[in-house]
Every structure is written in structure tokens, then in C-alpha cells.
Amino acid sequence: MIIHNDNLDLEQIANSGQCFRWLKLNDKEWKFPICDFWYRAWHDENNHSIIYIKKENGQEINEKLVNDYFDINTDYRLIIEKLPQNDFYLKNAANNFSGIRILQQNLWEVIVSFIISQNNNIPRIKKSIEKLCSAVDGRFPMPNEILNMDLSDKGLGYRDKYITDSCDYYINRIQSMHTPISRENLLEIRGVGNKVADCICLFGLHNLEVCPIDTWMKKIINTRYGGVKPNWMKSEYAGVFQQYVFAYERSLAFNRTK
DNA sequence: CTGCAGGCCCTTA
DNA sequence: TAAGGGCCTGCA
Numbered sequence: 001m002i003i004h005n006d007n008l009d010l011e012q013i014a015n016s017g018q019c020f021r022w023l024k025l026n027d028k029e030w031k032f033p034i035c036d037f038w039y040r041a042w043h044d045e046n047n048h049s050i051i052y053i054k055k056e057n058g059q060e061i062n063e064k065l066v067n068d069y070f071d072i073n074t075d076y077r078l079i080i081e082k083l084p085q086n087d088f089y090l091k092n093a094a095n096n097f098s099g100i101r102i103l104q105q106n107l108w109e110v111i112v113s114f115i116i117s118q119n120n121n122i123p124r125i126k127k128s129i130e131k132l133c134s135a136v137d138g139r140f141p142m143p144n145e146i147l148n149m150d151l152s153d154k155g156l157g158y159r160d161k162y163i164t165d166s167c168d169y170y171i172n173r174i175q176s177m178h179t180p181i182s183r184e185n186l187l188e189i190r191g192v193g194n195k196v197a198d199c200i201c202l203f204g205l206h207n208l209e210v211c212p213i214d215t216w217m218k219k220i221i222n223t224r225y226g227g228v229k230p231n232w233m234k235s236e237y238a239g240v241f242q243q244y245v246f247a248y249e250r251s252l253a254f255n256r257t258k
Numbered sequence: 259c260t261g262c263a264g265g266c267c268c269t270t271a
Numbered sequence: 272t273a274a275g276g277g278c279c280t281g282c283a
Contacts, residue, residue, distance in 0.1 A: 118266060215263080
């Protein structure tokens with residue numbers, strides 16, 4: 001399968017922090033899961049806008065499934081055009097990370113992943129998720145499967161009770177819900193506070209207007225905007241803009257420590 | 259050895 | 272409504 005898109009960069013997406021199960025295979029190839037199956041993708045050597053994708057098991061690809069995952073129906077170029085033109089910091093961030101997209105990942109996986117992410121670092125988050133998956137043959141476990149697991153060896157720390165709580169909540173409430181899941185619903189889960197709920201809304205429910213405020217965003221508000229939350233954080237595509245400045249600020253910090 | 263990492267819960271005031 | 276301590280664990 002071939003995708004042609006100017007606003008899709010595998011490296012930028014993999015490092016954006018919205019997904020924890022992407023694997024870098026070599027200089028150019030990435031491996032990632034969509035709906036219980038693994039895929040592999042790489043950019044054309046001569047044209048970065050061309051992305052080749054194949055399924056690991058060699059089966060034919062359901063192209064709609066992959067297009068939905070990469071949110072191909074959303075035009076990120078148009079979103080970037082909408083950002084405030086007088087905000088040079090945000091413009092610079094968007095220009096440097098215009099290949100980031102908001103993936104449409106499985107809601108359940110997003111819920112668990114971001115509960116694990118609280119007060120945690122990325123290597124350890126990935127390790128915990130990997131251990132959960134390896135208990136069920138490498139796919140992401142369903143709530144009832146997690147409830148049947150021994151969680152003590154998954155490196156979850158004090159979050160283990162939050163995970164079992166979310167399993168109960170998913171089985172008893174979310175699965176049978178007739179109306180769309182709301183932020184208030186998510187906050188009912190023990191271990192889900194404002195920030196985690198926002199991440200689930202953005203990455204699991206694809207609410208692009210939601211802008212999670214984490215320690216990086218707080219730092220950005222303080223150092224770049226004089227302690228006042230800029231209006232774009234409350235705009236229609238605040239979640240997308242958040243991804244741009246998040247990646248940008250982290251790249252600056254990374255270069256400083258090198 | 260501390261400090262802390264993409265917070266949240268719980269208790270106080 | 273706000274402030275502060277405690278929390279699992281691994282890595283710098």
C-alpha cells in the first residue's frame with residue numbers, strides 16, 4: 001500500500017509520545033500495530049511524501065483501516081494554515097514538526113497506556129505495556145484478560161490498581177454505553193485525572209480541540225508565553241498545535257543535553 | 259547517593 | 272478551591 005501525504009513523518013509520529021508500541025527496525029523502517037496486526041512502513045528514498053506500508057503477515061491490507069489509523073482524511077496542512085500568524089514560536093514548531101498527525105488508535109489501549117504514563121518515564125511506560133502484551137501473544141490485552149493476569153511483574157508500581165479499576169469500568173460502563181464517551185466518564189476511573197483524561201480524549205477519541213496540559217506545556221506557558229495560557233490552546237485544533245510545540249520543545253531540550 | 263519522569267489520590271484548611 | 276505529602280520503579 002502506498003500513501004502520498006506531505007504531512008506524515010514516521011519518525012516524528014513515533015517520537016510524538018502518543019503511541020508506545022512503535023518499533024524502529026532500522027534507519028528507515030518502522031513497525032507498528034493496528035487492530036491486532038503488525039505493519040511495517042518506510043518513506044520513499046527520493047520523495048519523503050511517499051510512504052510504503054505492508055502487513056507483517058503478508059496478507060492484503062485493508063486500506064481504509066490504515067487510512068483511518070493515520071487520519072488521512074484530515075488535512076493537516078489546512079490546520080497549520082489556521083494557526084495564529086503572529087505567533088512565531090508556534091509557527092516555527094509547526095514548520096519543524098509538520099509530519100506529526102493524531103493517530104486514531106484503539107480507545108482501550110489508549111486508556112491503559114496513559115494511566116500507566118502518569119508520573120512515569122517513557123522507557124518504563126513502554127516496558128510495562130510490552131509486558132502486558134507479551135502475556136497475550138503480543139497483541140494488546142482486553143480488559144477481562146488483564147483482570148486474569150498477575151500484574152505484579154509488569155512494572156506498573158502503584159498504578160496496578162488503577163488498571164484493574166479501568167478494566168472494571170470498561171466492561172461495566174464503556175462497552176455498553178449508547179452515548180459517546182465523555183471526559184466526565186473517563187474522570188470516574190480511579191487513576192484518571194485531568195491530564196490523562198485529556199490525553200484519552202485527544203488520542204483515543206480524536207477530539208482535536210483537547211490540549212493536554214502536562215509538565216512540558218506548563219513549562220512552555222511559563223517560558224514562552226509569560227505564564228499566560230495562549231488562546232490557541234483553547235482553539236479548534238489545540239490538540240494538534242500542542243503536539244507541535246511539545247515535540248519542538250523536547251527537541252530543543254534534547255539538543256541542549258547533547 | 260538524590261532527584262525526578264508527560265500525575266493522581268487523599269487529606270487539610 | 273488550593274496546597275502538600277506520598278506513591279512504584281528505573282535511570283541520570
